[in-house]
Amino acid sequence: xxxxxxxxxxxxxxxxxxxxxxxxxxxxxxxxxTGSYTVRIFRTVSFYAENSFPAVSGASIRISDNEGxxxxxxxxxxxxxxxxxxxxxxxxxxxxxVLAQDTLYTAVSTMxxxxxxxxxxxxxxxxxxxxxxxxxxxxxxxxxxxxxYQFVEYLNGVLLxxxxxxxxxxLSDGRYITRSLRNDSAYLKSGDWLEVKMYCIDExxxxxxxELDQSSSGGTFNTTASPTNPISNISNGxxxxxxxxxxxxxxxxxx
Amino acid sequence: MIGASVVFLETPNVSAISNSYxxxxxxxxxxxxxxxxxxxxxxxxxVAVYLQRDTSISITLENVAKQMQEAxxxxxxxxxxxKPLMGVxxxxxxxxxxxxxxxxxxxILKTLQLxxxxxxxxxxxxxxxxxxxxxDQNLILLDEATVYxxxxxxxxxxxxNSDAIKDVTLYKGATPAEYGGRxxxxxxVKMNDGNNKEYHASGGIGLISSRLNxxxxxxKDKSSFNVSARRxxxxxxxxxxxxxxxxxxxxxxxxxxxxxxxxxxNKDRIYFSGYFGxxxxxxxxxxGIDYGNSTGTLRWNHIFSSRMFSNTxxxxxxxNYDIKINSGSNNIGITSFIxxxxxxxxxxxxxxxxxxxxxxxxxxxxxxxxxxxxxSSTSSFNPLTLQSxxxxxxxxxxxxxxxxxxxxxxxxxLRAGSFMVMGPGNFYTYDKAGNVLDTxxxxxxxxxxxxxxxxxxxxxxxxxxxxxxxxxAYTRTTQxxxxxxxxxxxxxxxxxxxxxNNVKPEIADQVSAGYxxxxxxxxxxxxxxxxxxSMQNQIDYKNGAQLIANENVESQIVFGxxxxxxxxxxxxxxxxxxxxxxxxxxxxxxxxFTEINNGRYFxxxxxxxxxxxxxxxxxxxxxxxxxxxFTYYSGNAVTWPSGKYExxxxxxxxxxxxxxxxxxxxxxxxxxxxxxxxKTKKFDSNWNFSIYNLYGRENPYSITFEQDPDDPSxxxxxxxxxxxxxxxxxxNFKF
Numbered sequence: 004x005x006x007x008x009x010x011x012x013x014x015x016x017x018x019x020x021x022x023x024x025x026x027x028x029x030x031x032x033x034x035x036x037t038g039s040y041t042v043r044i045f046r047t048v049s050f051y052a053e054n055s056f057p058a059v060s061g062a063s064i065r066i067s068d069n070e071g072x073x074x075x076x077x078x079x080x081x082x083x084x085x086x087x088x089x090x091x092x093x094x095x096x097x098x099x100x101v102l103a104q105d106t107l108y109t110a111v112s113t114m115x116x117x118x119x120x121x122x123x124x125x126x127x128x129x130x131x132x133x134x135x136x137x138x139x140x141x142x143x144x145x146x147x148x149x150x151x152y153q154f155v156e157y158l159n160g161v162l163l164x165x166x167x168x169x170x171x172x173x174l175s176d177g178r179y180i181t182r183s184l185r186n187d188s189a190y191l192k193s194g195d196w197l198e199v200k201m202y203c204i205d206e207x208x209x210x211x212x213x214e215l216d217q218s219s220s221g222g223t224f225n226t227t228a229s230p231t232n233p234i235s236n237i238s239n240g241x242x243x244x245x246x247x248x249x250x251x252x253x254x255x256x257x258x
Numbered sequence: 259m260i261g262a263s264v265v266f267l268e269t270p271n272v273s274a275i276s277n278s279y280x281x282x283x284x285x286x287x288x289x290x291x292x293x294x295x296x297x298x299x300x301x302x303x304x305v306a307v308y309l310q311r312d313t314s315i316s317i318t319l320e321n322v323a324k325q326m327q328e329a330x331x332x333x334x335x336x337x338x339x340x341k342p343l344m345g346v347x348x349x350x351x352x353x354x355x356x357x358x359x360x361x362x363x364x365x366i367l368k369t370l371q372l373x374x375x376x377x378x379x380x381x382x383x384x385x386x387x388x389x390x391x392x393x394d395q396n397l398i399l400l401d402e403a404t405v406y407x408x409x410x411x412x413x414x415x416x417x418x419n420s421d422a423i424k425d426v427t428l429y430k431g432a433t434p435a436e437y438g439g440r441x442x443x444x445x446x447v448k449m450n451d452g453n454n455k456e457y458h459a460s461g462g463i464g465l466i467s468s469r470l471n472x473x474x475x476x477x478k479d480k481s482s483f484n485v486s487a488r489r490x491x492x493x494x495x496x497x498x499x500x501x502x503x504x505x506x507x508x509x510x511x512x513x514x515x516x517x518x519x520x521x522x523x524n525k526d527r528i529y530f531s532g533y534f535g536x537x538x539x540x541x542x543x544x545x546g547i548d549y550g551n552s553t554g555t556l557r558w559n560h561i562f563s564s565r566m567f568s569n570t571x572x573x574x575x576x577x578n579y580d581i582k583i584n585s586g587s588n589n590i591g592i593t594s595f596i597x598x599x600x601x602x603x604x605x606x607x608x609x610x611x612x613x614x615x616x617x618x619x620x621x622x623x624x625x626x627x628x629x630x631x632x633x634s635s636t637s638s639f640n641p642l643t644l645q646s647x648x649x650x651x652x653x654x655x656x657x658x659x660x661x662x663x664x665x666x667x668x669x670x671x672l673r674a675g676s677f678m679v680m681g682p683g684n685f686y687t688y689d690k691a692g693n694v695l696d697t698x699x700x701x702x703x704x705x706x707x708x709x710x711x712x713x714x715x716x717x718x719x720x721x722x723x724x725x726x727x728x729x730x731a732y733t734r735t736t737q738x739x740x741x742x743x744x745x746x747x748x749x750x751x752x753x754x755x756x757x758x759n760n761v762k763p764e765i766a767d768q769v770s771a772g773y774x775x776x777x778x779x780x781x782x783x784x785x786x787x788x789x790x791x792s793m794q795n796q797i798d799y800k801n802g803a804q805l806i807a808n809e810n811v812e813s814q815i816v817f818g819x820x821x822x823x824x825x826x827x828x829x830x831x832x833x834x835x836x837x838x839x840x841x842x843x844x845x846x847x848x849x850x851f852t853e854i855n856n857g858r859y860f861x862x863x864x865x866x867x868x869x870x871x872x873x874x875x876x877x878x879x880x881x882x883x884x885x886x887x888f889t890y891y892s893g894n895a896v897t898w899p900s901g902k903y904e905x906x907x908x909x910x911x912x913x914x915x916x917x918x919x920x921x922x923x924x925x926x927x928x929x930x931x932x933x934x935x936x937k938t939k940k941f942d943s944n945w946n947f948s949i950y951n952l953y954g955r956e957n958p959y960s961i962t963f964e965q966d967p968d969d970p971s972x973x974x975x976x977x978x979x980x981x982x983x984x985x986x987x988x989x990n991f992k993f
Contacts, residue, residue: 020918053972
């Protein structure tokens with residue numbers, strides 16, 4: 004329960020282990036047929052190192068779908084591989100296979116049917132002298148099916164990457180959803196342009212981001228007692244995820 | 259009076275101790291005797307008695323101001339040496355009143371954390387761990403009623419108002435057979451009966467809270483009552499704020515303790531005790547939570563004969579919370595409760611000086627309503643009612659206090675318990691992934707599953723000399739109510755679930771052994787105890803476990819084992835102008851689950867290697883008393899990153915093992931001073947000053963990890979500390 008208590012905080016230097024570098028694979032296929040899809044492969048670094056992650060080059064990557072299309076991805080910049088011809092389609096199941104440094108990693112993801120994002124409104128929360136603005140995506144959750152959503156914000160064209168927003172309709176099936184995206188800090192200012200992209204994701208990808216959020220939650224008073232690496236849908240111990248998802252977006256001016 | 263000592267001068271080796279209701283029984287061959295009755299802090303009463311047949315004698319002892327120099331020599335002061343029960347700590351209300359605590363609020367739970375084997379759950383937190391157990395493994399009783407959440411304001415205060423309390427006993431090691439239901443400990447708190455001769459009022463006014471206590475006779479010498487109430491007013495300061503959003507916030511709690519008793523003739527006495535408390539936290543209109551416990555106990559003491567005493571109780575206990583959220587068009591309300599109806603019959607048979615038999619029966623009907631969600635039509639959430647759960651927990655017990663010889667006394671017993679999971683409802687089984695395999699529906703009154711457990715209890719005392727002994731004990735305990743809590747701090751919304759077709763009872767076996775020695779005519783008490791406890795069917799959670807509003811919450815749990823062992827050292831100076839104690843615990847508590855750390859034993863979250871408390875109370879003169887307490891403990895086990903990577907432009911942390919790291923250690927010194935005020939026959943007052951955390955150490959409350967906002971190319975660890983210096987002033991009065 005975050006209760007705005009007065010707490011002193013300071014940076015401390017800890018004696019943290021340096022685990023052996025592990026492979027991190029992030030891949031996605033979307034229903035945006037105008038461009039290509041990307042798979043990124045990097046490695047972990049130690050906690051006190053620079054946030055510069057070594058790329059894994061020269062991997063052999065293929066994405067195939069249940070309709071028989073197979074795409075061999077080409078490396079554009081180190082660690083970044085893009086598809087050549089694959090077109091994402093809702094309802095299809097995609098299989099990722101990565102052969103990197105003699106190890107084969109595979110993952111499967113099914114792209115759900117799209118859900119329309121109606122509009123973007125804004126919610127003001129006031130408390131303790133501060134006025135924080137949150138974005139509110141408005142949409143109708145389809146009744147009778149399990150839906151999983153992910154939201155990504157772009158503020159004035161730049162990705163806002165400080166928070167993870169995933170939502171499932173376990174307690175909200177069939178409702179018209181108007182839940183705010185609660186940022187940890189006040190990023191939105193009146194007059195800014197905000198674009199919110201809503202992804203419909205499958206359950207394993209939802210679980211992945213939900214666990215990632217619980218383990219990295221910066222909230223001091225409600226951190227999970229025992230953070231763990233989120234369960235990835237990629238085999239062989241790779242960190243990261245492979246997500247086949249739809250995208251709908253709305254852009255609005257913050258008020 | 260509980261624990262008063264009765265002895266015949268002529269047979270000093272035979273003594274009796276009054277029970278929880280003040281009943282005592284002492285036997286001797288017919289003749290003339292001088293009976294001495296004593297209790298710490300009260301003047302001895304000496305009565306000439308002539309025993310020819312069974313006789314009943316009631317004694318009232320008069321309170322005296324604490325003696326400054328001489329120790330009052332009485333029997334019973336070496337009970338810690340002579341009685342077989344071990345791992346028992348008694349807290350004196352007088353001691354509690356002198357110790358400095360956070361916000362100046364005298365608090366038995368905070369004082370308990372200064373004893374060996376008892377660890378605090380953290381700054382401000384009322385939760386405690388006994389011998390490596392979890393916070394839900396302590397049975398907390400207020401006049402026999404279970405208190406499910408003994409904390410106010412998220413743990414900064416406890417639900418125990420010291421004014422209303424008479425006696426506090428903590429059983430850590432050898433729990434008598436009459437108690438059951440939790441694995442680690444029993445905290446038995448008894449309320450004040452009230453003065454049955456005169457009316458008195460007492461209370462205190464402090465910076466954060468105030469309290470008032472009124473007691474007196476209902477019918478002089480026959481009956482009395484005691485009512486205490488208190489309220490915090492931290493939010494009064496919020497209301498003074500000009501900011502219209504701050505002044506609508508609420509943050510307070512209040513509680514009321516009431517007890518009344520009535521003597522119906524010489525053989526019967528009835529009691530009523532009740533507690534009601536409520537916490538309210540709210541942010542204007544957008545969010546509010548209120549929660550609290552309510553308990554009620556109706557008791558009938560009956561004396562069958564001079565040897566047989568009976569206590570019959572009817573007990574009610576309820577803990578509930580209520581949340582209201584009003585955000586944009588999202589309006590939801592959530593309520594949840596756990597409720598007990600409890601019948602208990604306890605009989606004590608004092609066969610002779612060497613034998614006392616205790617037996618009885620205990621039946622509790624538990625009902626939990628895990629959550630009812632109400633939502634408006636524009637809300638993003640569906641209304642939902644989680645199934646209520648019902649269970650009947652019952653036990654029959656018998657125990658025997660036996661003095662085998664002048665050197666050996668033992669207490670052995672058996673508690674036979676059953677836990678029946680009852681319909682109505684749907685009961686599910688799950689596969690490994692947590693999906694429902696099948697559903698069976700049971701109607702009301704049908705038994706879904708029953709568990710039967712035998713809990714032997716044994717403790718033995720071998721007297722080496724008149725002031726030293728060794729003790730040995732073995733106990734088995736079981737627990738059928740489990741608190742699901744996944745976060746670092748205890749939440750008032752944590753869910754209690756009963757054992758079921760999926761969740762088995764937790765079982766613990768503990769052996770303990772110790773050496774006890776009193777010095778200088780029982781002025782000093784020393785003990786050295788070791789224990790080992792093994793636990794079965796311990797609970798932990800799957801990755802990403804969904805505990806909130808989940809009908810299938812039982813699919814989110816994994817089960818494993820635990821073990822805890824340690825060594826407790828305790829030295830106490832009990833009487834005199836200066837008194838206090840030192841307690842030190844060296845311990846380890848571990849868990850083992852197939853799904854975690856590849857099935858290896860790992861330290862539990864609450865594992866802390868060293869735990870040291872030093873307490874001193876010094877009465878300088880008639881006006882001033884100084885007190886201080888110092889606490890040190892090693893950091894508990896935590897899971898920290900061993901690397902990092904990037905996901906979607908965000909830094910994510912790499913974890914390799916659960917609980918492989920340690921928080922930094924904790925230490926804190928509190929000081930207090932009490933200034934005796936005006937004192938007459940009718941009026942007594944004092945001023946109490948205290949500073950919590952005298953040297954303002956930033957004791958780490960939690961450590962989090964994030965991208966450095968000042969240098970995005972790096973990540974940093976951020977440490978949060980809660981309290982630095984917290985001064986407090988309270989004015990106490992009594993008339």
